[in-house]
Amino acid sequence: MSLSLLAKKLEELGKEVQDLEPSMLISAGYDGEKEKAYLKFYNPNSNKIAIWYDNTNHKPYCFSMESIENLSFLKEREDIIDIVREKKFSLLYDKEIEVSKIIAKDPLAIGGSPGQKSVRNIIKAWEADIKYYENYIYDKDLTVGSFYFIKGSKIYPYNFPIPEKVSRNLQSLLANSSEEFKNYILMWATLLNQPIPPLKRISLDIEVLSKETDRIPDPEQANDKVISIGLVGDEVKKLYLLNSEEEKVSIPDVTILSFKDEKDMLEALFLELLEYPMVITFNGDEFDLKYLYHRAKKLGFNKSEIPIYLGRDFAGLKHGVHLDLYKFFSNRSIQIYAFNNRYVEYTLNAVSESILGVSKLELEVPIADLPKQKLAEYCYNDAYITYRLTSYESDLLMKLIIVIARIAKMPIDDVVRLGVSNWIRSLLYFEHRRINALIPNQEELLAKGGASSSAIIKGKKYRGGLVVEPIPGIHFNVAVLDFASLYPSIIKVYNLSYETVRCIHEECRKNLIPESDHWICNKRKGITSLIIGSLRDLRVNHYKRLTKDPSLSREEREFYQVITQALKVILNASYGVMGAEIFPLYCLPVADATAAVGRYIIKKTISKCRELEVEVIYSDTDSIFLRSPSLVQIEAIADWAQRELGVELDLDKNYRYVAMSQRKKNYLGVLVNGTIDVKGLTGKKSHIPPFIREAFYDILTILGNIKTKEDFDMAREDIRRKIREWYKRLISKEIELEKLSFQVMLGKNLDSYRDVTPQHIKAAKLLRKELKAGDIVKYVKTVTPPGVKPIELVKIEEIDTAKYIEYMRSTFEQLLDSLGYEFDEILGVTKLEDFWS
DNA sequence: ATCTGTGGCCACCAGC
């Protein structure tokens, strides 16, 4: 009976929104079934999503100019040329426009989503959509994450003013900026200061009754019954359970909904889902939602009765937004810059363990054999963890997603699924549209030429950062200075952008970029220089300060911390994408020039230090390590850098001492507060056996207590004792296998290894399990061929203890070498074997 | 279908 209710409710979604209170635009796209573009608004008062459909029946197009000629409404090719010549659009790089090469872009797209479905032709828009423009605000006026209200058929922006306290802070930044940058800074600050309302959402996790134990059920087939569904939200704790035998099941505070019939259960679930504007899953695109969709079809549901729709690698909700956290956490930029590499593996268990400190429940038997009580607990727990990932630290993750959406001008469901190059593409495309500039195509960009430098590493396209040979030994009282966001600063200060590097003006050719053959335009400001430069300034000189502003509340400071993090992610990638072929605005001379200026700046700074008689112990890309500089000297260097180079050089940290090895990117430092900083040493790497890593960190604790030169002699004995302890544990084999396992990630799928067969691949092949890129293989070194075995198959007798001793030796040798100890000397023997015995 | 960059170290592989 209620199936029709479901269909009816979903049908209502198609109705045009008439009036809407101020709501946040969170998503936009194209509905293939309805053949209509849509906007999704989140209403913070009702906690509901309003879907606005484009009801003008304009078909979206994506084509090059060649195909425009075939359109009847543009009779002459000249019409198009006229439109372009009227300067309605411009090319940033002052070239004669070759109409045949213009790829039309979509004025309706929010951000830069490519693809036929969401792309409209701008020329067509000018011809046919003038009336349309009068009724609605599109493209350059619509920003994801901003607030709008709807009255009748019109959409109006609704801006929140910047609070006085924040505005005051902004004034100093504005005062120090040029006119052009001022506009951008104000624009960003207005957008980023919009409040972020609490977002009502639930997480969803399903379990399937599968006969196969070590294989995930195929969601396309959906042959097996869905037996439980966990739903967790702010005020929701529910578990749907297929429980025909009516076993007694209870979980504290959780509502258990028992069903005898699977179809009834899915129907109830779908109806409930309609109440939630957002659904969170961990891998719902590939599994949970996909499975539910196909399973529902199999059980006789009509397409119109299922609130889910499927794309190629995407599962969406008709009535709301689906966020798949698996894809977001797999994003390298998020992993490294937003979560500081706190997790390494992209499973729900690994991510939640390291971020929340909460694990999945352990299963001793396959899902199919679980008693209902255990099954319910397991399923509920997964849903709970998934929800917690979005709610911990006052909804940090949701806020981060919204802030990235605001900067990237991208729907939140895309933010979660796409990589950083797509974010930046969307951001830059949007800006082109805003200023009525045509987006250059690949051919035009490639015409700029290549790199003027040659890379040090074979196979790379251009030369990167400079790494200086370290001065080995122990250095007391070391100050580390670094340039704040060096590459974005360079892009700003040197006006780097695809249209300004190697510009067409003869007169500009003399403005050579240091360390390269490239020159830079001094007639116009580059588009990427303005965007990246203004974002950099806001991060360094505004938001970072607000996070420490005592006049703000804790909540406010946390909010600004999120903005700072999001900016960090985007800024860090903004240089890299310029040198990435996959990036649509790929322009090698820009990346090449950026790195070249970086080398120039660091070299200049090093010579300045020498001039001031400050010893430079080490330097890597954007940092310099100085031996015992006075505060006056540090200030002098920083002032000089600001004055002469136009970049900010800050004191990053003070080391009580630094132990430099002979190797680059390999050192150990103890901060003034006793914290130990280890860089690059094998002992901290994630793939080595935990046993060795633990031993390594154990020994490090001794070093944290060292304050003077004399203390080193005392430490020597402690270290010797500790190493001996750990060694004894190894040979007595009182260490669990797990702790002896190497844990190496598969860089690619198993069958793609053709050149060589590394050890982790040998082990993986023995496993005969389906493994894919990103999976971690745990293996142990054995005396039996082929020398390694996956941890699942190995017995303790097979362990090759000698290999482990050697590994320990080389790991500790690095450490002791940094400290200036001779490994053998500290052990008081000439040969290692003597010591061990 | 999706993917920011280069520099550097280490262990191991495969071929000589």
Add this chain to the structure above:
DNA sequence: GCTGGTGGCCAC
């Protein structure tokens, strides 16, 4: 045994 190359992880 030497050597160049591959793969992984890390620094920035």
